[in-house]
Amino acid sequence: MPDTNLTNRVYNVLFLCTGNSARSIMAESILNKDGAGRFRAFSAGSHPKSAVNPFALKVLESFDYPTDGLRSKSWDEFGKPDAPVMDFVFTVCDNAAGETCPVWPGHPMTAHWGIEDPAAVEGADIEKEAAFVTAFRYLRNRISAFSSLPIESLDRTALGTKLREIGRSEGATSLRPDLV
Structure with a gap:
């Protein structure tokens, strides 16, 4: 009989x-x-930031992903004693990967899944939205x-190897080797 503690x-x-x-906001919604x-x-x-990027919300909603309750928040919230213990922590931007992260309780598995920042795209709204759609697709994959x-x-x-391989899939940013 399988161990239900693991399978559930x-x-x-x-x-x-x-x-x-x-x-990170789009990734949260997609995985949930x-x-x-x-x-x-x-x-x-x-x-x-003070608020979630409106293009992130628009793209999530256009693909029928939930946006209720999404808010921009500090990683300090997850270092508090009453915070949920993380099993996995993924950085999705190169800047965050290069920063000194808090020590996460429980020693979660970590990997870098960097993709280009769609919020950095300048130009017409259609170009900005297209960048968010591309980021959404890479994250969903x-x-x-x-x-x-x-x-x-x-x-x-083996799990760590698989997580790093996922981070090197299509759309990956080229991060300094010492951060991978």
């Missing part, structure tokens, strides 16, 4: 970015919907690969 386990996942207004109750996603930033991993049957080394 819900994993906590934190997506980090500097501003927590675009990529597509993770089918197997994952509980959160997002935070080292220097959070990574999250799909992650959520299909047989987490329970992989040892920590």
Whole structure:
């Protein structure tokens, strides 16, 4: 008989970015919907913006992903004693990957899944929205690969290798080797 503690386990996942207004917010929404109750996603930033980028919300809504309750917040919220213990922490921007992150309780698995910042795109609204759609697609592909991993049957080394491979998939930014 399978161990129901493993097969019914819900994993906590934190997506980090500097501003927590675009990529990490979209990743949180995508995993919460597509993770089918197997994952509980959160997002935070080292220097959070005052609000979620409106293009992030527009793109999420256009693909029928939830936006209720999404807010830009500091990663300090997840270092407090009453915060949920994370199983996985993924940086989705190169700046956050290069910063000194807090020490997360529980020693979560970490990986860098950097993609270009859609909020940095300048030009007409249609160009900005297209950048957000591209970022959304890259994030959804990574999250799909992650959520299909047989987490329970992989040892920590193999799982770490798989997480890093996901981070190098299509759309990956070129990060300094010492940060990967």
